[in-house]
Amino acid sequence: MRFQLTDEQVELRATVRGVIGRRAGAGVWGLVAPRGGAADRCSPAPPKNGTARPGDFEPRLDRGLWRVLGELGFFSLRLSESDGGAGLGLPEAVLAFEEAGRALVPGPLVATHLAAGEVPGAAEGEVVVAAADGRLVEWMDEADVVRKGAEGAVALKSVDPLTPLHRVPAPAPADPVAVLLTAAEQLGTAVRACELAVQHARTREQFGQPIGAFQAVKHLCAEILVRVEVARVAVYAAAVTGDRGDIAAARLLADEAAVRGARDCLQVHGGMGFTWESEVHLLLKRAWVRAQRGGGGREGEELLAADLVG
The missing domain is CATH 1.20.140.10 (Butyryl-CoA Dehydrogenase, subunit A, domain 3)
Known part of the structure; x- marks a missing residue:
């Protein structure tokens, strides 16, 4: 069986890549707000003179980026049109998340997407939602809503400087x-x-x-x-x-x-x-x-x- 993307799916993928690319500028550093920086503004790229340190770039969530994704319909792709979404399915969501993964877009994208239609403001990118996914919760401290399953979470030192993590003692089954x-x-x-x-x-x-x-x-x-x-x-x-x-x-x-x-x-x-x-x-x-x-x-x-x- 051959799986061929439709013209609409190709256009969706190109649109998501274009929007993220314009926001990112020169690269992934354009998608984060650094320690002490404005959460609604992208950070400059790290210095190229060898003085960059991981602690300099522990990010704050870029709320401006989150709202851009909300306006794009990233979080509401699978919501019905009557609920303000695009009425699309899992294949289209997969294409959008593939592009987000390609650009290393930071933030609890999956949790916010799954909360669209249940948590007011999540679909529009106005509310950031974190949730336990296995034993991990991403961006818990900066989320507006932390869904159940994250009780007793303890902060971790993340190997990825762009993904703050907490660990939960009793993970729920994966969605x-x-x-x-x-x-x-x-x-x-x-x-x-x-x-x-x-x-x-x-x-x-x-x-x-x-x-x-x-x-x-x-x-x-x-x-x-x-x-x-x-x-x-x-x-x-x-x-x-x-x-x-x-x-x-x-x-x-x-x-x-x-x-x-x-x-x-x-x-x-x-x-x-x-x-x-x-x-x-x-x-x-x-x-x-x-x-x-x-x-x-x-x-x-x-x-x-x-x-x-x-």
Whole structure:
């Protein structure tokens, strides 16, 4: 079976990418408000003179960006038209979240999307909603509404400087839609890792030729691409079927594509990928954090195994 995007779906994806791209400017740093900065204004890019420190860029949530996403209809995509939404389905939501993952848009996107229609103001981007997703709650301190399941949460030191985290002692079962939208974000991050790896392999030269001419680098880039395309097919198919087993498989493949893809992208970039003027290390850190959300790892494996045995 061939899954071909409709013209409307292609236009939706391009619109989301364009809006986020214009807001981001030069890169992911344009999507955060730094420590002590204005929450309604994007931050400048970090300095490129080697003086950037992780603590300088612990962000505040960019409320202006949140409202832009609300006006775009990002959070209300699946609401009926009578409720003020676009009346679209999971496939369209997956395309939108894939673009958000590609740009590393910070904030509790999944929780706010799922709250649209239930929490007043969430659909319009006026209210930020956080919720426990597995053992983690993202952006709890800056959310306007923290949905149940986050009781007893304790602050964590996050490996991703752009994702403040809390841990909850007793996680609730993962919502299948949240699992799928997380998979879509992971897919988008894997796509970005592939783009950056290929771009660097084409432009970085050693011994008088682009490093992409060397077989070892070719293999890394090819493996990133293969994982991306396998994950893409699984995520898109799960969005069509909505089956829990399909969603679990898609999530496992997307987590692998994002984490391993970002690691391989770092390998292609060498030491430059670890520097703060590059977004490559942020791809890996965000992929690590997302992989710990509900429905990933052992939880997804157990669900998929039970589905296959059944």
